Amino acid sequence: MRSTSMDKVEIDVAKRYLLDLQDRICAGVASLDPGGEFREDAWTREAGGGGRSRVLAGDTFEQAGVNFSHVQGSSLPPSATANRPELAGRSFEAMGVSLVVHPRNPYVPTSHCNVRLFVALAPGKEAVWWIGGGYDLTPYYPFIEDVQHWHRTAHDTCAPFGEDVYARYKKWCDEYFHIKHRQEARGVGGLFFDDLNAWGFTRTFEFMRAVADSFLPAYLPIVERRMHMPYTSREREFQLYRRGRYVEFNLVYDRGTLFGLQSGGRVESILMSMPPQARWQYAYEPEPNSPEAALTNDFLAPRDWL
Numbered sequence: 001m002r003s004t005s006m007d008k009v010e011i012d013v014a015k016r017y018l019l020d021l022q023d024r025i026c027a028g029v030a031s032l033d034p035g036g037e038f039r040e041d042a043w044t045r046e047a048g049g050g051g052r053s054r055v056l057a058g059d060t061f062e063q064a065g066v067n068f069s070h071v072q073g074s075s076l077p078p079s080a081t082a083n084r085p086e087l088a089g090r091s092f093e094a095m096g097v098s099l100v101v102h103p104r105n106p107y108v109p110t111s112h113c114n115v116r117l118f119v120a121l122a123p124g125k126e127a128v129w130w131i132g133g134g135y136d137l138t139p140y141y142p143f144i145e146d147v148q149h150w151h152r153t154a155h156d157t158c159a160p161f162g163e164d165v166y167a168r169y170k171k172w173c174d175e176y177f178h179i180k181h182r183q184e185a186r187g188v189g190g191l192f193f194d195d196l197n198a199w200g201f202t203r204t205f206e207f208m209r210a211v212a213d214s215f216l217p218a219y220l221p222i223v224e225r226r227m228h229m230p231y232t233s234r235e236r237e238f239q240l241y242r243r244g245r246y247v248e249f250n251l252v253y254d255r256g257t258l259f260g261l262q263s264g265g266r267v268e269s270i271l272m273s274m275p276p277q278a279r280w281q282y283a284y285e286p287e288p289n290s291p292e293a294a295l296t297n298d299f300l301a302p303r304d305w306l
Contacts, residue, residue, distance in 0.1 A: 010201055010205075011093070011095075011117075011119070013205075014095060014117050014205065015070060015095055017209060018068055018070075018095060018096065018097050018115070019068060021097050021115075021212050021213075022052070022054070022066055022067075022068045022097050024216070025066050025097070025099060025113075025215065025216060026038050026054055026056075026066050028216040028220055029056065029061065029064050029066070029101060030056065031220075032060050032061075032220065032223055032224065032227065033056065033058035033059055033060040033061050033064075034058075034059070035058040035059030035060070036056045036057055036058020036059060036060075036061065037056060037058075038054040038055065038056045038064075038066070039054065039055050039056070040052055040053070040054045041053045041054075041055075041268070041269075043266050043269065045071060045264060045265065045266065046264075047071070047072070047073050047074070047263070047264050048071060048072035048073060049069070049070050049071035049072045049093075050069070050070070050071070051067060051068050051069030051070060051071070051266070051269065052067075052068050053065065053066075053067045053068075053266070053268065053269040053272060054066045054067070055272055057276070059104065060103060060104060060105070060108075060223065060227050061101055061102065061103055061104065062102050062103065062104040062275070062276055062277070063101075063102045063272075063275065063276045064099070064100070064101040064102065065099060065100055065101075065269075065272030065273065066097065066098075066099040067097065067098050067099065067269050067272065068095075068096075068097050069094075069095065069096060069098075069265070069269070070093075070094075070095040071093075071094055071095070071263065071265065072091070072092065072093050072094075073091060073092050073094075073263055073264075074091050075088075075089055075090065075091060075092075076088065076089075076090055076091075076092045076120060077258075077259055077262035077263045078262060079255055079258035079259045079262050080092070080118070080255075080259055083195070084195075087120045087128060089122070090120040090121055090122045090128075091120075091121045091122070092118060092119065092120050092121065093118075093119045093121070094116060094117070094118045094119070094259075095116065095117050096114060096115055096116030096117065096133070097113075097114065097115055097116075097212070098112075098113075098114035098116075098256060098273070099112065099113050099114065099215075100112045100272065100273040101219070102243070102275045102276065103223065103227070105226060105227055105228075105229060105231060106140045106141055106231050106235040106236055106238065106239035107140070107141050107226040107227075107229040107231060107235070108222070108223050108226045108227055109137050109138055109139035109140070109142070109146070109187070109222060110137075110138040110139075110140075110187075110243070110246060110275070111135065111136070111137050111138065111215075111219050112135060112136055112138070112273070113133075113134070113135035113212070113215045113219075114133050114134070114135075114256060115131070115132070115133035115134075115208050115211065115212045116131070116132050116133055116256075117129065117130075117131050117205075117208075118130050118131075118132070129197055129201070130194070130195045130196055130197045131193075131196045131197065131204050131205065131207075131208050132193055132194035132195065132196060133191075133192075133193060133194075133208055133211055133212065134169065134173055134190060134191040134192035134193055134211065135154075135190045135191060135211070135215050135218065135219075136173055136177050136186070136187055136188075136189055136190040136191075136192070137150050137187050137188050137189070137190055137219075137222075138186055138187030138188075138242075138246060139187060139188060139295070139299065140235070140238060140239045140242050140295065141235065141238075141291055141295070142188065142294075142295060142298075142299045143225075143226075146222045146225065146226070147188050147299065147305050148305055148306065149218070149221060149222065150188070150190060150218050150219075150222065150305075151170070151188075151189075151190070151305040151306055152306060153214055153217055153218035154166060154170065154190055154191050154214070154218065155170075155306060156214075157191075157210050157211055157214040158191070158210075158211075160210070161199075161203075161207050161210070165207075166191070169191045169192055169193045170189060170190070170191060171302075172191075172192045172193060172194075173189045173190050173191050173192035174189045174302040176192045177189065177192070177249065179245060179248060179249050179252075179253070180253070181248075181252070182245065182248070184245075184296065184300055185300040185301070185302065186245060186246065186249050187300070188299055188300070188305070189302065190218075191211060194255075237279070238286075238292050240275075240277055240278055240279040241278075241279050241280070241281055241284060242295070243275040243277070243278035243279070244278045244279055244280045246275060246278070247274055247275065247278050250273055250274065254273075256270075257270060257271075257273065
């Protein structure tokens with residue numbers, strides 16, 4: 001990672017973009033759910049900074065949360081310095097938008113997206129900044145055309161930034177969203193990047209914007225195709241069972257969740273990523289050759305979706 005200076009103007013530009021991004025994503029999600037509306041909670045924290053959390057509970061989306069936060073702290077928490085121990089003890093400034101959408105219909109995938117900017121500060125030393133983010137898709141009853149659309153959108157978004165960018169961050173996503181204690185993927189992947197600043201701020205920020213702006217075109221067409229499909233209690237029970245895997249990953253491995261809890265963030269905003277309902281079943285195994293078995297057998301192993 002390269003250290004470089006960052007001025008207040010760049011931080012202000014990033015903040016304005018992220019606030020607008022939250023507005024646009026909320027509008028896009030709400031457009032497919034006339035039965036619900038976003039509740040907004042503005043909050044501050046004693047250690048510095050705050051944010052605005054928006055949560056929708058409706059007909060299409062059982063719960064959709066879209067958070068903006070801009071926080072400061074006197075020292076980076078362990079989740080932020082685990083891979084960069086030389087930054088331990090620095091104060092920090094962090095801002096980002098994070099969202100998780102849990103649909104009601106089991107044929108509509110759950111999806112997650114976040115983009116974030118970190119600045120680590122120390123007296124008499126250059127600021128160290130980096131950008132991270134990405135998005136991933138977690139289907140319960142997947143369709144190959146949906147997964148291909150998702151990855152084609154991700155590929156085309158990355159293409160202007162280098163021939164290898166999609167492949168690199170697609171691989172990182174597959175590796176990151178892996179439930180190690182289950183030895184399985186959380187879903188069908190997407191993009192994941194972190195500690196990114198090698199391109200300089202202008203180009204790196206442009207990439208972050210491109211990824212964030214492509215989320216709605218990647219996700220909403222899938223929702224529109226599947227949101228009215230009929231389903232029974234069987235599909236619903238399987239959806240809740242697979243949501244349990246989502247909870248396991250977020251509470252055990254997710255860097256954003258750990259950072260928020262370790263840095264004294266607002267717990268309700270951090271845990272809005274959890275589904276409103278989930279279930280666990282001892283020693284569950286799907287029936288052979290069933291649609292439920294197809295998820296694991298045909299979709300959860302990382303592959304070239306293009």
